[in-house]
Amino acid sequence: MLEVRNVSKWFGGNPVLKDISFEIHKGEIVGLIGPNGAGKTTLFNVISGFYRPKTGDIFFQGENISRLTPEDICRRGLCRTFQITKPFSNLTVFKNVVIGALSREKGIREAENKAEEILELVEMTPKRDLLGRSLTIADRKRLEVARALATSPDLLLLDEVMAGLNPNELKEMIALVKKLSQRGITLFVIEHIMTVIMGISHRIIALDHGEQICVGSPCDVAEDPKVLEAYLGEDYVAP
Numbered sequence: 001m002l003e004v005r006n007v008s009k010w011f012g013g014n015p016v017l018k019d020i021s022f023e024i025h026k027g028e029i030v031g032l033i034g035p036n037g038a039g040k041t042t043l044f045n046v047i048s049g050f051y052r053p054k055t056g057d058i059f060f061q062g063e064n065i066s067r068l069t070p071e072d073i074c075r076r077g078l079c080r081t082f083q084i085t086k087p088f089s090n091l092t093v094f095k096n097v098v099i100g101a102l103s104r105e106k107g108i109r110e111a112e113n114k115a116e117e118i119l120e121l122v123e124m125t126p127k128r129d130l131l132g133r134s135l136t137i138a139d140r141k142r143l144e145v146a147r148a149l150a151t152s153p154d155l156l157l158l159d160e161v162m163a164g165l166n167p168n169e170l171k172e173m174i175a176l177v178k179k180l181s182q183r184g185i186t187l188f189v190i191e192h193i194m195t196v197i198m199g200i201s202h203r204i205i206a207l208d209h210g211e212q213i214c215v216g217s218p219c220d221v222a223e224d225p226k227v228l229e230a231y232l233g234e235d236y237v238a239p
């Protein structure tokens, strides 16, 4: 479904992504891990069209998308959430989702129907009339997922949608991610909480200083010496 081929990205004189290559297959949940500043969000920005890669190409469903705009990529079925959530603070939850839906649906009526369907899916219907600015962190994260889902993605990139949640909220978000997977959405997920990412991912990609240091099953990655050194700490014990 997605092929990232020899992608690099520089900011000024600094390489932030160095020769990254991997594939994501339809139906997978793939985790993306690495320390702060490793380049995870930058990789999402390059895949979703917000940044152009300096070298390399990105193929989505067989088409080279590395020169397309985020809107065009989204219309093809690849959408992402933002690590820093920015709902329209003066609009209701419902209208925030309608705006997401408008990028894919033909008219306002269709977009409203889609938004209602998505609010049911993410279990936010009772909160549909709350304003964006009044939401808790957990609800802002959920709304961010809802806005992305409203574009009907085949591949959804989630950037730390579990960060800052309490244990109960975390459980609910994990359940939502699994539900989306069961509905046929392929997921690429950045997450720092190891027990979570190890538990939900079929495969994991580890980045460190812009380099892809490991790709493999959660067990393989948890035991990889480079990952242990860069990220998990030598005392890490796989759950």
Ligand SMILES: Nc1ncnc2c1ncn2[C@@H]1O[C@H](COP(=O)(O)OP(=O)(O)OP(=O)(O)O)[C@@H](O)[C@H]1O
Residues within 6 Å of the ligand: 011, 016, 034, 035, 036, 037, 038, 039, 040, 041, 042, 043, 083
């Ligand atoms: N727009 C930008 N201009 C210049 N440098 C940037 C820009 N965006 C990111 N960087 C730098 O690129 C590197 C990778 O940042 P990135 O946000 O991709 O890391 P990350 O792995 O998502 O980290 P975190 O876990 O903290 O979210 C960092 O050194 C960061 O300072």
Ligand SMILES: [Mg+2]
Residues within 6 Å of the ligand: 040, 041, 042, 083
């Ligand atoms: Mg990030």
